[in-house]
Amino acid sequence: xxxxxxxxxxxxxxxxxxxxxxxxxxxxxxxxxxxxxxxxxxxxxxxxxxxxxxxxxxxxxxxxxxxxxxxxxxxxxxxxxxxxxxxxxxxxxxxxxxxxxxxxxxxxxxxxxxxxxxxxxxxxxxxxxxxxxxxxxxxxxxxxxxxxxxxxxxxxxxxxxxxxxxxxxxxxxxxxxxxxxxxxxxxxxxxxxxxxxxxxxxxxxxxxxxxxxxxxxxxxxxxxxxxxxxxxxxxxxxxxxxxxxxxxxxxxxxxxxxxxxxxxxxxxxxxxxxxxxxxxxxxxxxxxxxxxxxxxxxxxxxxxxxxxxxxx
Amino acid sequence: xxxxxxxxxxxxxxxxxxxxxxxxxxxxxxxxxxxxxxxxxxxxxxxxxxxxxxxxxxxxxxxxxxxxxxxxxxxxxxxxxxxxxxxxxxxxxxxxxxxxxxxxxxxxxxxxxxxxxxxxxxxxxxxxxxxxxxxxxxxxxxxxxxxxxxxxxxxxxxxxxxxxxxxxxxxxxxxxxxxxxxxxxxxxxxxxxxxxxxxxxxxxxxxxxxxxxxxxxxxxxxxxxxxxxxxxxxxxxxxxxxxxxxx
Numbered sequence: 001x002x003x004x005x006x007x008x009x010x011x012x013x014x015x016x017x018x019x020x021x022x023x024x025x026x027x028x029x030x031x032x033x034x035x036x037x038x039x040x041x042x043x044x045x046x047x048x049x050x051x052x053x054x055x056x057x058x059x060x061x062x063x064x065x066x067x068x069x070x071x072x073x074x075x076x077x078x079x080x081x082x083x084x085x086x087x088x089x090x091x092x093x094x095x096x097x098x099x100x101x102x103x104x105x106x107x108x109x110x111x112x113x114x115x116x117x118x119x120x121x122x123x124x125x126x127x128x129x130x131x132x133x134x135x136x137x138x139x140x141x142x143x144x145x146x147x148x149x150x151x152x153x154x155x156x157x158x159x160x161x162x163x164x165x166x167x168x169x170x171x172x173x174x175x176x177x178x179x180x181x182x183x184x185x186x187x188x189x190x191x192x193x194x195x196x197x198x199x200x201x202x203x204x205x206x207x208x209x210x211x212x213x214x215x216x217x218x219x220x221x222x223x224x225x226x227x228x229x230x231x232x233x234x235x236x237x238x239x240x241x242x243x244x245x246x247x248x249x250x251x252x253x254x255x256x257x258x259x260x261x262x263x264x265x266x267x268x269x270x271x272x273x274x275x276x277x278x279x280x281x282x283x284x285x286x287x288x289x290x291x292x293x294x295x296x297x298x299x300x301x302x303x304x305x306x307x308x309x310x311x312x
Numbered sequence: 313x314x315x316x317x318x319x320x321x322x323x324x325x326x327x328x329x330x331x332x333x334x335x336x337x338x339x340x341x342x343x344x345x346x347x348x349x350x351x352x353x354x355x356x357x358x359x360x361x362x363x364x365x366x367x368x369x370x371x372x373x374x375x376x377x378x379x380x381x382x383x384x385x386x387x388x389x390x391x392x393x394x395x396x397x398x399x400x401x402x403x404x405x406x407x408x409x410x411x412x413x414x415x416x417x418x419x420x421x422x423x424x425x426x427x428x429x430x431x432x433x434x435x436x437x438x439x440x441x442x443x444x445x446x447x448x449x450x451x452x453x454x455x456x457x458x459x460x461x462x463x464x465x466x467x468x469x470x471x472x473x474x475x476x477x478x479x480x481x482x483x484x485x486x487x488x489x490x491x492x493x494x495x496x497x498x499x500x501x502x503x504x505x506x507x508x509x510x511x512x513x514x515x516x517x518x519x520x521x522x523x524x525x526x527x528x529x530x531x532x533x534x535x536x537x538x539x540x541x542x543x544x545x546x547x548x549x550x551x552x553x554x555x556x557x558x559x
Binding site for chain 1: 315329401404406408409
């Protein structure tokens, strides 16, 4: 649905995005993850026809975003980060205006249906200027959904919302994302983890990694981690664990607890447990540690900038 | 075409809900009314002071000048407001071509001006009732055509300034200064230069109006001049929107 190849955008000397390559399939929710200034918004603006790329190409539904910009725009629903709204119009008038620009037949009833989708039907006659941030966000979302687009591009759709509103907006996105292609940018990692089928991590204009949330966790950690806590001093235990086949590294955290890495697929935990018992120690705790996406993310983006080496 | 109309409709509606537009309309009509009354009083008190019968020029001459001062206030927000509110991104990613956007904006303002012009018809109507055998109808037609053409030019220049600068204050003063130059200064060399001055009086904004339309002459040259200036303003405005994309 979305095809991006070698997309580059330079502002003066600075490369906002640098040779991006990715694609999004139909019915897929693709998460676009990265720190502020990574190039997420720039990429989205190119895809929606707001600005042309410096080089490279992108197509949406087979249409080139530069040469067939109007065709692309007809098929894309876009919610910019700033949520552009005419604050002096009523919710209904605003959406009706956008529906007319999209030449929708039965514009009025479409507007009402869309308002129902985002739960704003009772505010249809209110002025946008009087709405709360969360409601404005939903008006923006309604605007993007008006024409039931094949592709939905949402730039930080949950930013600035309270937790209840975030859940609401996520539910709407999940709902509409079933049959549509959604490209969603965020810097909230759990959000990407919850919503997206695939995650694309971007930093300094380059894609650092691209995978499903689950794979990302497994792949990036490179090994499985476990935490062990014993009753009293664990002297000498670390050496013994290190000798077990499949264990990659052991790290004494405190006098009575240590962490170890092992090969994925070779669960060494039963053996470790036996070892502890045989050593006449009390086994208090033995649990797997999941590297959270936050840690992966920080690790990746840090590596990229060369600020720190990968932690062993 | 349809998009132009959609945008123009919204813009026109916007004028009828904005205080600025009402103030501008009120001031124009008020000043025009005062001038009209003063003229009529002068006419009444000294019937021999007038060398010819009063005609529509009593209305359209000040009207043209008032439009020059007022249109920058009407056009300054057209694009600049969208830039300020961030809705420019919405317009530029909606399936609307840049020229449709600019023409729609211009048309909205133009329709508002037309409504205003329609209200001023009350003065020639009164004048027509007051004098016998009535005013020169043809002169009125050409005079009003001239005012409308001038307004079209003023508005398209205003739209382009709003699109170029993206800031209301700058757009207002930019348009005003540019119009003043085109109205008074460009034609000046025509009176100074010994020869070749015709070109300056041709590109001067008011000469076609005062020398032709306001005198009952609908000249092809004047028509072409005003229409091409309007077109030029719209093209420059469209280009300014396109340039925004490359920033």
